[in-house]
Amino acid sequence: MSITYLEAIREAQARALADDPRVFIYGQDVGAFGGAFKATKNLAVEFPGRVLDAPISEDAMVGAAIGAAIEGFRPIVEMQFADFSTPGLNQIINHAASLYWRTNVPCPITVRLPSGGTSGSGPFHSQSMEAIYAHYPGLIVMTPATVEDAYSMLLEAVAIDDPVIFCEHKYLYYHLKAPCLPTEAMPVGKARIARAGRDLTIVAYSAMLHEALAAAEEMAGEGTEIEVVDLRSIKPLDTDTVVASVARTGRLLCVGEAWPWGGVAAEVIARVATEGFDLLDAPPQRLNAKDTPIPYHPDLWSVHRPTARSIVAAARNLLRM
Amino acid sequence: MKQIPIIMPQLGESIAEATVITFLIKAGEEVAADQDIIEVETNKATMNVSSPGRGIVRQFTAKLNESYPVGAVLGYVEVSVEEARRLGLDEPAPEDARTPAHGGGGVTTGDTERKRKVVPTVRGLPVPAHAAGASYMSPRMKARMNELGLHAADLAGLAGSGAAGRVTIQDFERFLANLEKHKLTNASTMRVAVADAMRRSWTRPLATVALPCLFEAMLAHRNVSKPKAGPALYALRALAVALAENSVVAGRLIGNKIVHPPSIDLGFAVEAEEGVLVPVLRNADVRPLAELVGRYNELVELARQRRLPNEATGGSIATVTNFGTFGLTWATPIPLPEQTLVLGLGAGKKVPHWDEKKEQFIPVTEANLTLSFDHRVLDGGAAGRLLSRVAALLQEPEKL
Numbered sequence A: 001m002s003i004t005y006l007e008a009i010r011e012a013q014a015r016a017l018a019d020d021p022r023v024f025i026y027g028q029d030v031g032a033f034g035g036a037f038k039a040t041k042n043l044a045v046e047f048p049g050r051v052l053d054a055p056i057s058e059d060a061m062v063g064a065a066i067g068a069a070i071e072g073f074r075p076i077v078e079m080q081f082a083d084f085s086t087p088g089l090n091q092i093i094n095h096a097a098s099l100y101w102r103t104n105v106p107c108p109i110t111v112r113l114p115s116g117g118t119s120g121s122g123p124f125h126s127q128s129m130e131a132i133y134a135h136y137p138g139l140i141v142m143t144p145a146t147v148e149d150a151y152s153m154l155l156e157a158v159a160i161d162d163p164v165i166f167c168e169h170k171y172l173y174y175h176l177k178a179p180c181l182p183t184e185a186m187p188v189g190k191a192r193i194a195r196a197g198r199d200l201t202i203v204a205y206s207a208m209l210h211e212a213l214a215a216a217e218e219m220a221g222e223g224t225e226i227e228v229v230d231l232r233s234i235k236p237l238d239t240d241t242v243v244a245s246v247a248r249t250g251r252l253l254c255v256g257e258a259w260p261w262g263g264v265a266a267e268v269i270a271r272v273a274t275e276g277f278d279l280l281d282a283p284p285q286r287l288n289a290k291d292t293p294i295p296y297h298p299d300l301w302s303v304h305r306p307t308a309r310s311i312v313a314a315a316r317n318l319l320r321m
Numbered sequence B: 001m002k003q004i005p006i007i008m009p010q011l012g013e014s015i016a017e018a019t020v021i022t023f024l025i026k027a028g029e030e031v032a033a034d035q036d037i038i039e040v041e042t043n044k045a046t047m048n049v050s051s052p053g054r055g056i057v058r059q060f061t062a063k064l065n066e067s068y069p070v071g072a073v074l075g076y077v078e079v080s081v082e083e084a085r086r087l088g089l090d091e092p093a094p095e096d097a098r099t100p101a102h103g104g105g106g107v108t109t110g111d112t113e114r115k116r117k118v119v120p121t122v123r124g125l126p127v128p129a130h131a132a133g134a135s136y137m138s139p140r141m142k143a144r145m146n147e148l149g150l151h152a153a154d155l156a157g158l159a160g161s162g163a164a165g166r167v168t169i170q171d172f173e174r175f176l177a178n179l180e181k182h183k184l185t186n187a188s189t190m191r192v193a194v195a196d197a198m199r200r201s202w203t204r205p206l207a208t209v210a211l212p213c214l215f216e217a218m219l220a221h222r223n224v225s226k227p228k229a230g231p232a233l234y235a236l237r238a239l240a241v242a243l244a245e246n247s248v249v250a251g252r253l254i255g256n257k258i259v260h261p262p263s264i265d266l267g268f269a270v271e272a273e274e275g276v277l278v279p280v281l282r283n284a285d286v287r288p289l290a291e292l293v294g295r296y297n298e299l300v301e302l303a304r305q306r307r308l309p310n311e312a313t314g315g316s317i318a319t320v321t322n323f324g325t326f327g328l329t330w331a332t333p334i335p336l337p338e339q340t341l342v343l344g345l346g347a348g349k350k351v352p353h354w355d356e357k358k359e360q361f362i363p364v365t366e367a368n369l370t371l372s373f374d375h376r377v378l379d380g381g382a383a384g385r386l387l388s389r390v391a392a393l394l395q396e397p398e399k400l
Helices: A005-019 A058-070 A082-096 A099-103 A130-134 A147-159 A170-175 A207-220 A239-249 A264-275 A298-304 A308-320 B081-086 B139-148 B169-179 B189-201 B216-223 B231-245 B289-304 B380-394
Strands: A023-027 A051-053 A074-078 A110-115 A140-142 A164-169 A192-195 A200-204 A226-230 A233-235 A252-255 A285-287 B002-007 B017-023 B036-041 B046-050 B055-060 B067-069 B073-079 B206-214 B252-254 B257-259 B266-268 B270-272 B275-277 B318-321 B341-345 B349-355 B360-374
Touching (some): A005 A074, A005 A164, A005 A170, A023 A058, A058 A074, A058 A082, A082 A130, A130 A140, A130 A164, A130 A233, A130 A264, A147 A164, A164 A170, A192 A207, A200 A207, A207 A226, A226 A239, A239 A252, A252 A308, A264 A285, B002 B055, B036 B073, B216 B231, B216 B360, B231 B341
Parallel strands (some): A074 A110, A110 A164, A200 A226, A252 A285, B266 B318
Antiparallel strands (some): A140 A233, B002 B073, B017 B036, B036 B046, B341 B360, B349 B360
């Protein structure tokens, strides 16, 4: 028996609907159609009246969800693609994020963003928006990289009283499988040491975690032991785990699929430089997508984002410093 | 025949890689040692890679218009066994050992085989030449050195295997582990204190000038004096008078300001167990020699017993050291870190001296006066003038 990343998300939503009558799902085509990626397949039938189709207006979707949250519900909003969440940006950052600060009323919405690219998905179906949302105080941003985390972190997202941006990776939907669902989990806000090492620390999250692990395996063949840290959540960011890892290795490479400017990698490096400067044996490095819109053509796309290959090259470079 | 690798050299301090743009010879061609064989381009300039030895270039493994990092193998030169020996490359290649992966944890010194060995550029020279990055210490290195109370001076002889020859944390830990194999004893606090003072003093550009000084007058004066002053005290008193006439030479340079000495307080070096102490005679320009003798002798005794009172230490503007007591005729003492000058006195020796009037050589007692100084504050001329004044004052010891 094995379960995919997507199925884990579906299972988590089913469980949330079953456990808490205040939960409902709202998104485009989530009802009878079961969602663009089938993340809500059959849930409308299992939970009548709790899985609702929304109009093609992300602004309205989030706005309605915030209203419902104020009235005591716990909505899960499914964006069809992370890229499309921008029409709803104002609602998310100016209403949901700061509602509790302004009014003392919590806003327990969960916004699911199918993020990241696949070959041929192009500039509007491939973006990783986590850095944009993490920038705003009041939002929690989760970026699960494993099937187990997709399940447990989505459950925790629904349970948290703050607005949560849940960045699920499209490439992992069908490709990533696990033997079973977890029964316990690390809390949100803790990073996980995905691979213990000694010579260099790679900090990654979401789909890039798997590229980093592949890179680490390749370099293990040469006698280099790379430690890989899975951030799990971008906000809150587990600086302590990252700094402890750099204390062991002295070298840091941050990998992210998003663009370099003001991204998660930049934030991690800034924190390590501030809190762990004396631990660094070489300048910290980052590896991100090229600073261009995400290409459509598969040949261009394949060199646009970091891969295990480019991570190995970056790691080798860092080890030479 | 031996295959010698053609290695991408360190082309400049910040250059990490270069692109091969031309092969200057064909594979199979004979080359001379140091003959240019590959042209490479960095983001700063075009340079040549030369053959490591005389032989035949069998093959280039590098490709045209490809970029290779410093240290990468670009090809091979086949050389004779004698040529390999001449190059110092006749040792067997290091074992290609793959250490088993250690569990996650701190850096261990056991992974020495896995790390690149430091290769001397010239056989017999312990460190690579042109180790451009050798003095770079990463924040982690600095923190580790601080932890252990070490300074860059302690690592002077350590060759680095990191980029541009820098000492990596692994080189360092290996070095420390190696030290453990030697006999180690604790240095005394005095030793460590003097080491620290000398290291800090040496960060300045220091120079020394010397002048032979006739001691006849001083020795004659001493014979008829009570109490008797030693040569060091005569020199100290002469220095005090000379500095009172012009104290700027004993000032300090901080940034673009000259800090003038507040008073002519002079120290003198006394050998105490395991090091040197410098008691101070305050306002040595004001009191004549006879009045200083008692206090001087007292301070020497207290210094030897390591019982100097606080008011007799620190705050001196120059030091006198009599290395002549060890039989030395010449030395370059290092001024204290907070001082600009140290006047040295060598051992007196009987030497022939040309007497113009008698038109013959006569035996005289002569000793070298040396002045070691911070060259930022004064130059040879001023140093020479000060020494000449001190020597002149010592010719009229009754006025001191």
